């Protein structure tokens with residue numbers, strides 16, 4: 410509970426990666442200058458920074474499109490995944506009927522279904538196609554983790570609820586959903602990254618500049634050999650991914666901190 | 678029930694529940710030839726006959742794995758016997774049963790207070806009415822200050838006491854307890870024993886109490902039921918005709934030693950292979 414003992418860990422966790430990054434950037438800057446590497450092969454970090462600042466208006470617009478699609482897909486994946494998992498937990502028949510299709514959706518590489526989805530819905534609404542594809546990628550971990558969590562209820566606790574005449578609704582809301590929460594949160598952490606990956610990959614496949622997210626900026630910059638801008642877009646993508654992860658990690662901590670072994674620091 | 682008779686200390690003894698207040702009620706729960714074989718093929722119980730009378734305090738004692746927990750679950754109505762029948766009085770509600778599982782079985786995401794109040798919550802009792810009863814129940818098991826703690830912040834014995842408080846909160850008619858005191862230190866245990874006996878003699882409860890401890894069975898109960906090794910059968914049934922209230926004096930008295938010896942002899946002969 411006290412922050413005192415982990416101050417050192419916190420310092421280490423921040424200082425060490427930052428120092429490594431700084432050293433790496435310095436070395437990179439130096440090597441590019443020393444060997445006189447052409448800008449269209451490998452720009453120096455300073456050039457990437459300049460590009461990031463100069464092209465910010467363009468990049469920010471694309472960034473927002475990518476983020477918007479990611480968030481929408483993620484939101485729908487969480488809502489849909491949890492809803493379907495709850496449905497599965499209530500009806501074995503529905504689970505048997507639908508789960509295989511969820512698996513099929515999951516194991517089919519998104520790249521291979523992207524052209525189809527783009528033809529069906531993406532010709533007029535490119536962002537809608539991207540949304541569907543990102544959703545397909547993000548959906549499964551939520552569904553499977555929540556399904557697993559709803560099922561892994563402590564047997565004795567279930568007996569206890571039964572003993573006290575709990576209704577199905579009470580079992581679901583007071584026992585199954587709380588039991589599933591740690592699993593759901595773990596699934597949400599995986600899906601957060603996947604939603605971003607899904608929206609980027611989908612945009613690559615969609616190509617042709619109908620949707621101008623960060624993926625398109627990377628393709629475009631590559632075509633123009635504007636490698637600095639390509640790096641700038643890449644940095645924005647990574648930063649977004651990291652941010653999503655950190656936010657979800659924080660959420661997990663807040664929700665589970667009082668009771669779950671995975672986040673509680675035991676004092677022993 | 679047949680006339681109470683003194684059996685030999687080495688053979689099975691069969692005695693009916695002692696009549697209380699001169700009223701011989703019909704049994705609360707009657708098990709007839711109850712067997713249980715799990716899906717794994719393990720036979721846990723073999724033709725168990727047991728009549729649980731009103732206001733009895735029964736100890737169920739037997740070696741590990743002999744089916745005591747299985748029997749208790751069946752009495753509670755959790756799962757069905759593979760053969761035989763269990764009869765309960767008409768109109769008996771499930772909520773009249775309090776159950777203390779062998780493990781604390783607490784919801785890790787809920788506070789101690791929420792765990793203890795769960796049976797009332799599930800029954801739709803208003804939160805305002807639950808709170809005082811939870812406080813009273815926690816005080817009874819010596820956990821007054823821990824209402825807002827989470828189960829993981831408690832020791833094993835404290836968790837078990839939370840579980841006991843939860844079982845008592847509905848003021849059940851039948852209290853089924855599965856080795857509730859094995860993880861609790863002696864002073865606290867004696868305190869809980871005396872509280873339990875106090876509550877038991879006031880209310881017209883029935884307690885069925887699974888234990889490994891010869892000592893606990895003699896001290897607490899008015900009837901000790903001894904089981905054989907798996908598949909569990911009832912081997913002996915011994916009435917402890919010792920008046921309540923029982924206290925520290927009884928624990929150290931020669932009578933106590935006599936009862937303990939007789940239960941021990943029953944347990945020993947129950948464990949012999951020849952007995953089966």
Ligand SMILES: Nc1ncnc2c1ncn2[C@@H]1O[C@H](COP(=O)(O)OP(=O)(O)OP(=O)(O)O)[C@@H](O)[C@H]1O
Pocket residue numbers: 715716717719720721740741742743744745746747748779907
């Ligand atoms: N859910 C189950 N599925 C399959 N077998 C079980 C199950 N529960 C218990 N058993 C088996 O039934 C037998 C009796 O188990 P039970 O838990 O009733 O014993 P017990 O007398 O309570 O033992 P202990 O004193 O160690 O708690 C054991 O051999 C056990 O392996």
Ligand SMILES: [Mg+2]
Pocket residue numbers: 745746747779855
């Ligand atoms: Mg047991």
